[in-house]
Structures are given as C-alpha cells and as structure tokens.
Amino acid sequence: MDKNTIIGFVLIAVVLIGFSWWSQPSAEEQRAAFVQDSIAQVARQKAEKQKQMEAAARQTAVKTKVLEDTTALFHAALTGQQQNIVLKNKAVELTFSSKGATVEKAVIKGYGDRLGNKQLTLFDEKDQSLNYTLTAKEVNISTQDLYFQPSEITDSSVVFTAQAGTGKSIVISYTLGKNYILHMKMNAIGMAGIFAPNTSTMDVNWLDKCRQQEKGYTFENRYATLTYHDVEGGTDYLNESKEVKDKEIEEKIDWVAFKNQFFSAVMIAKNDFQQKSLMTSIPHEKGSGYLKTYQAKMKTFFDPTGNTPSEFDFYYGPNDFRLLQKVEKESSFGKDLQLxxxxxxxxxxxxxxxxxxxxxxxxxxxxxxxxGIVLILITMLLKVITFPMVKKSYMSSAKMRVLKPKLDEATAQYNKPEDQMQKQQAMMAEYAKYGVSPLSGCLPMLIQMPIWIAMFNFVPNAIQLRGQSFLWMKDLSTYDPIWEWNKNIWLIGDHLSLTCILFCGAQILYSWFTMQQQKDQMVGQQAEQMKMMQWMMYLMPLMFFFIFNDYSSGLNFYYFISLFFSAAIMWTLRHTTNDAKLLAILESRYKENANNPQKMKGLAARLQAMQQQQEELQRKREELDRKKRKL
Incomplete structure (x- = not known):
C-alpha cells in the first residue's frame, strides 16, 4: 500500500467525521427543532388519542347494546371469568388467557436474563396483546373482548370456544410442539350468515413491548428489529435506531418477528399476510427496561363458512441458526420460511x-x-488460510523496500513540484524493469476486510457466546467494564471496556508496523510526507474506541487477537526476509528484462504504458494548442 492509498483512506475517514461534525445543527437550531417537533408530536398524539377515544366510544356503545340484548351475537361471551391455562414442554412454558384466547406470557427455559432469573420471560400480559377482528354485517367481532371457554386441556394442547349463539361459535385450538413451535387453528362455526358474501379476510393486530434482556442496552438495541419475510423469499426489517410508524409493506409476507438480539416472537400465517401490512417500531429510552414497541397490523385468510380454518404457527425462542433450521421443519405449512x-x-x-x-x-x-478458545482458534485458522496471500503481498512490499536506493537514484532529478509526472513515470519504469507491482501492498487489507466485516456480523448474533465467560470476561456477548459510572458521557457512554482498549492498542501496534514498512519504501518527498501522516493514522484506533466501547467483549477480543497475530506475522516476515538475497533476485530479473524487453509484464508495466500514453496525448494536445495559437 503506497502513500496515496493511505492518504485516501485517512482522508475519507476525516471527511466523514468532519462532515458529521460540520452538519450538526447549532444549539439554537436544535432547541427550535425540538420545540417544533414537540408541538407537532403533541398535535399528532392529540389527534390519535381523539380517534382512539371515538373508536372506543363506538365499541363501548356496541358492547352495551349487546349486553342489554340477550339475543345478540356473543351476548354471553362478553362477560365471564378469566382463566389461565399453561402449556409447556422442555423448551418453553406458555400461559394463555381465556379472555381473547391468546398467549399472554412466554417463558423460555434454559436461558437466564440480565436480572439473574434462571428462566427468561420473553413477554407477559403487560407487554403483549394480539387481537383478531372479523368484520360482520352489523358489528365487528374482536376476539380480545370475548371470554372463551377452555376444554380438552393437556400439557401440550387446549381448545378455546366463544359462544355466539345457538349453533354459532368461534373455536381456537392450540397444539404445542416438541420445542418452540405453537400451532393454532381458528374456525367460525355456523356463522356464515352474519358475514357479507365476499368476506375472505380478517384483521390481525399484534402489539409487543420488547424487553431489554441483555446487560448492554445500546448494543442489544442495535440488533433488536421488527423483521418480516417476503413470500417470494428474502427478509427485511424496520430501521433499528429510528421511530417508524405504520410503514406499509408492499409485498405479501408469510411471517413477522418481534426480535431482540438473541430471542424472538414470530407469527407465521399459512395463507400469508396480504399486501399493505402496516409495521411500527418505536424505540424506548435507556433505563426503561424496554428496547422498542413493535406493532403489526395485517390481513390474512378467513373462511366465514368454517370449512377451512385460519392457521398460524408461533415461534417463541432463541435466535440460534441451527435451531431455527430444525424448528422450521416442525411447521406443517410446507413453506421455505428461512427462519x-x-x-x-x-x-x-x-x-x-x-x-x-x-x-x-x-x-x-x-x-x-x-x-474464548474457539474465538482464538478461528482467528488462527483464518490467519493460516490467508497467510500465503499475505506473504506474497509482503514480499511485494519488501521488493519495493530493497529497490528504494534504485528509485532514489532514478528519480533524483525530478524533485520539483512540476516534475511529479515524470517522477512517477520514472518510478513505474523501474518497477516494470524489476517486475514489481506497487499496489500489491494493499492486498493484506483487502484480504482481511471481508473477514473482519463477516465476523463483525457473526459474533454479535452468536447466541452461543451469551453468558459464556473467559479469562476476565464474564459474558462474551456483552461489554466487559473495568470502570462504570451512572452518568452517560457523550461518545463514551457509562463504562470503559477492557477488550475495547486492548483492541485499540493492538490497532496502534499494527499501524506502527505498517507505517514502518511504508517508510522503508518511500522515495524522496514521500518520506517527509509520511511523517505528517503518522498522527492521522493514530486517529483510527481512537475512532474505533468510541465505536466499539459498547460492543461485545467477544467481538473486541476477536479483533484484538486478529490484530496481534497480524502484527506478529508482519514482524516475523520482516525479520526472516534476506534483503540482500532478494535484491540479487531482482537484479537477475532486471538483467533478463533488459536483454528481452518483451518479458516485462505485470501491473507496473501496464501502469508505465498507461502513463506513457497519457504523456503522448498531453504532448499532442500541446502541439494542437500551439498550432491554434499560430492560426
């Protein structure tokens, strides 16, 4: 990697940081915007509240009328005693409420929570609600208002029935699978006459307050998203950091998930959710105990004749890649759900x-x-796989280093600013003669970058790291504080993470090795300019500290080990390379190329040819300009 490449990377970082700082509004603008947003938000909330009050008033009036009329539909089901029914297996324990006939509490076994409880409560009656609305000719039927009578109760199944009248009822049955899948069927029995002939859908309104389950609110919140799956394949999700209200989904979807970092509640429709579903995600403040409020408003299949039930599968469990692959096979829908x-x-x-x-x-x-050992071994394995390419890249840089005296001699006469093109051309000519590519030094970064980014995505989502300790790290899935305080400090937060400090220290070490290697191959003014670049190179670890201080100790530990091994490999290659022997090989190649110019090949030769073409074009333009001036 040459000086220009380093400058390019650093300048990109500086421009991004500078633009972010420069584009920030002033304090006065922020206050004005805050006031305007507050006024607008109050107005919106007032309008929404008014609509809700009007809808509630209409519903209350309808309910009152039904309660007064003993012959009205669902007269008996609107009153009753709420009962709780529990279905359980080795993986989950689900509590159902007879009012609404839905799951009001989901407990996942085998996983603790951040408060020290041995079992994790995904949600309870305070956090979650699910309502099915059937649009009849005279009145809308909302299952959340109905008291269902439970029957046929076992540890893994229950049937809920809401009587609408003589020979009329809504029946909802649940069957809990071996692991985390809950199957549901809904039938309207003997009620075809109360619906319009063209009725074929029902409304589903699912609401959930996503609990904070992990120690680090900021880090967990990054991975808590309302996610949905397109019927045609592929998933999408709402913005994890911004408030999103009633986003319209254009495609048909077959499942929607209320997801936090390591656990999800998923609703799957056998006959899909129709187009124009509305999705909402509203973040909560740190310290509230919640990450986001999720809401999904959807339409799906409903047969008013009762011949074909509406069927759903629910998944309440961990976001474990292999487990999700196995659990999907328990679904009876025969779909490629890509859970x-x-x-x-x-x-x-x-x-x-x-x-x-x-x-x-x-x-x-x-x-x-x-x-912890797994992370170290994965790092070592990746280093072994990439070592041949890294070594080849290093040897290219080493060739440039041993050729530095030759380059100094070849470019000595081009030290004026206006001679830079000739200087570059002379350098390219020398590189071509010796068969050296000046861009091969960038290869280590290009090789490692995809792997770094892949691990950046993998480690925070690996539930296997949750609760696992290693050395001083009590939990590899969250940060490892060496110092904590109650007040949130801008950019830093409320703690200092030891693995983040180690990672940034390793980055400084690796940067120093890189700069030393670059300095050994700089020619002329490049060496002086490199000194000015050093302090900018040290800014990158500082930037990483502010970014990764909230990240998991497992991820920071992986980066620390990876950079440590990278620096060790570079140090080893530097001290095992015989510069004199390498120069002799290059001299031999130079003589061979001098005797047979057609053998000159490689990127340096191509670059030299391109520069010669550009110089020839520039010369022709200057000749044309002179001729035009004479005319």
Whole structure:
C-alpha cells in the first residue's frame, strides 16, 4: 500500500467525521427543532388519542347494546371469568388467557436474563396483546373482548370456544410442539350468515413491548428489529435506531418477528399476510427496561363458512441458526420460511462467508473448546488460510523496500513540484524493469476486510457466546467494564471496556508496523510526507474506541487477537526476509528484462504504458494548442 492509498483512506475517514461534525445543527437550531417537533408530536398524539377515544366510544356503545340484548351475537361471551391455562414442554412454558384466547406470557427455559432469573420471560400480559377482528354485517367481532371457554386441556394442547349463539361459535385450538413451535387453528362455526358474501379476510393486530434482556442496552438495541419475510423469499426489517410508524409493506409476507438480539416472537400465517401490512417500531429510552414497541397490523385468510380454518404457527425462542433450521421443519405449512434469517449474517458476500465457513467451524470447535478458545482458534485458522496471500503481498512490499536506493537514484532529478509526472513515470519504469507491482501492498487489507466485516456480523448474533465467560470476561456477548459510572458521557457512554482498549492498542501496534514498512519504501518527498501522516493514522484506533466501547467483549477480543497475530506475522516476515538475497533476485530479473524487453509484464508495466500514453496525448494536445495559437 503506497502513500496515496493511505492518504485516501485517512482522508475519507476525516471527511466523514468532519462532515458529521460540520452538519450538526447549532444549539439554537436544535432547541427550535425540538420545540417544533414537540408541538407537532403533541398535535399528532392529540389527534390519535381523539380517534382512539371515538373508536372506543363506538365499541363501548356496541358492547352495551349487546349486553342489554340477550339475543345478540356473543351476548354471553362478553362477560365471564378469566382463566389461565399453561402449556409447556422442555423448551418453553406458555400461559394463555381465556379472555381473547391468546398467549399472554412466554417463558423460555434454559436461558437466564440480565436480572439473574434462571428462566427468561420473553413477554407477559403487560407487554403483549394480539387481537383478531372479523368484520360482520352489523358489528365487528374482536376476539380480545370475548371470554372463551377452555376444554380438552393437556400439557401440550387446549381448545378455546366463544359462544355466539345457538349453533354459532368461534373455536381456537392450540397444539404445542416438541420445542418452540405453537400451532393454532381458528374456525367460525355456523356463522356464515352474519358475514357479507365476499368476506375472505380478517384483521390481525399484534402489539409487543420488547424487553431489554441483555446487560448492554445500546448494543442489544442495535440488533433488536421488527423483521418480516417476503413470500417470494428474502427478509427485511424496520430501521433499528429510528421511530417508524405504520410503514406499509408492499409485498405479501408469510411471517413477522418481534426480535431482540438473541430471542424472538414470530407469527407465521399459512395463507400469508396480504399486501399493505402496516409495521411500527418505536424505540424506548435507556433505563426503561424496554428496547422498542413493535406493532403489526395485517390481513390474512378467513373462511366465514368454517370449512377451512385460519392457521398460524408461533415461534417463541432463541435466535440460534441451527435451531431455527430444525424448528422450521416442525411447521406443517410446507413453506421455505428461512427462519434462520433471524440470525443476521451480513450482506450477501459476508453472509456467504459466515454461512458456509464461520458457522461450520464455530459449531465444530464449540463442541470441544470453551468459547474464548474457539474465538482464538478461528482467528488462527483464518490467519493460516490467508497467510500465503499475505506473504506474497509482503514480499511485494519488501521488493519495493530493497529497490528504494534504485528509485532514489532514478528519480533524483525530478524533485520539483512540476516534475511529479515524470517522477512517477520514472518510478513505474523501474518497477516494470524489476517486475514489481506497487499496489500489491494493499492486498493484506483487502484480504482481511471481508473477514473482519463477516465476523463483525457473526459474533454479535452468536447466541452461543451469551453468558459464556473467559479469562476476565464474564459474558462474551456483552461489554466487559473495568470502570462504570451512572452518568452517560457523550461518545463514551457509562463504562470503559477492557477488550475495547486492548483492541485499540493492538490497532496502534499494527499501524506502527505498517507505517514502518511504508517508510522503508518511500522515495524522496514521500518520506517527509509520511511523517505528517503518522498522527492521522493514530486517529483510527481512537475512532474505533468510541465505536466499539459498547460492543461485545467477544467481538473486541476477536479483533484484538486478529490484530496481534497480524502484527506478529508482519514482524516475523520482516525479520526472516534476506534483503540482500532478494535484491540479487531482482537484479537477475532486471538483467533478463533488459536483454528481452518483451518479458516485462505485470501491473507496473501496464501502469508505465498507461502513463506513457497519457504523456503522448498531453504532448499532442500541446502541439494542437500551439498550432491554434499560430492560426
């Protein structure tokens, strides 16, 4: 990697940081915007509240009328005693309420929470609600208002019935599978006459306050997203950091997930959710105990004749890639649901790396070693795989280093600013004669970058790291504080993470090695300019500190080990390379190329040819300009 490449990377970072700082509004503008937003928000909330009050008033009036009329539809089902029914297996324990006939509490076994409880409560009656609305000719039927009578109760099944009148009822049955899948069927019995002939859908309104389950609110919140799956394939999700209200989904979807970092509640429709579903995600403040409020408003199949039930599967469980692949097979719908997409593995290139390499290696190693050792071994394996390319790249840089005296001599006469083109051309000519490519030094970064980004996506989503300790790190899935305080400090937060400090220290070490190597091959003014670049190179670890202080100790530990091995490899290659022997090889190649110029090849030769062409074009333009001036 030459000076210009380094300058390019650093300038991009500086421009991004500078633009972010420059584009920030002033304090006065922020206050004015805050006031305007507050006024607008109050107005919106007032309008929404008014609509809700009007709708509630209409519903109350209808309900009052039904209660007064003993012959009215669902007269008896609008009053009753709420009962709780529990279905359970080795994986989950689900509590149902007879009012509404829905799950009001989901407990996932085998996983603790951040408060020290041995079992994790995904949600309870305060957090979650699910309502099915059937549009009849005279009145809308909302299941959340109805008291269902439970029957046929076992540990894994229950049937809820809401009587609408003689021979008329809504029947909802649940069957809990072996693991995390709950199957549901809904039938309207003997009620075809109360619906319009063209009725074929019902409304589904699902609301959930996503609990904070992990220690680090900021880090967990990055991976808490309302996610949905397109019937045609592929998943999408709402913005994880901004408020999104009633986003309209153009495609048909077959499932929607209320997801936090490591656990999800998923609703799957056998006959799909229709187009124009509305999705909402509203973030909560740190310290509230919640991450986001999710809401999904959808339409799906409903047969008023009762001949075909509306069927759903629910998944309440961990975001474990292999587990989700197995659980999907328990669904009776025969769809390619791609539930494993709940474990986000990155953009296509990085997803391929994680899907077909990282996960397999991780699964194999985690059966034998503790998770901290697994991260070290994965790092070592990746270094072994990439070593031949890294060595080849290093040798290219070493060739440029040993050729530095030759380059100094060849470019000595081009020290004026106006001679830079000739200087570059002379350098390219020398590189071409010796068969050296000046761009090969960038290869280590290009090789490692996809792997770094792939691990950046994999480690935070690996539930296997949750609760696993290693050395001083009590939980590899969250940060490892060496100092905590109650007040939130801008850019830093409320703690200092030791692995983040180690990672940034390793980055400084690696940058120093890189700059030393670059300095050895700089020619003329490049060496002086490199000195000015050094302080800018040290800004990158500082930037990483502010970014990664909230990230998991497992991810920071991986980066620390990776950079440490990279620096060790570079140091080893530097001290095992015989510069004199390498120069002799290059001199031999130079003589061979001098005797047969046609053998000159490689990127340097092509660059030299391109520069010669550009110089020839420039010369022709200047001749044309002179001729035009004479005319």
């Amino acid at each position: 494993q997409r709940l474990v986000y593995l990155g953009w296509p290139l990085f997803r391929i790396i994680n899907r077909w390499f990282t996960i397999y290696v991780f699964d194999w190693l985690s059966k034998i070693f503790p998770m």
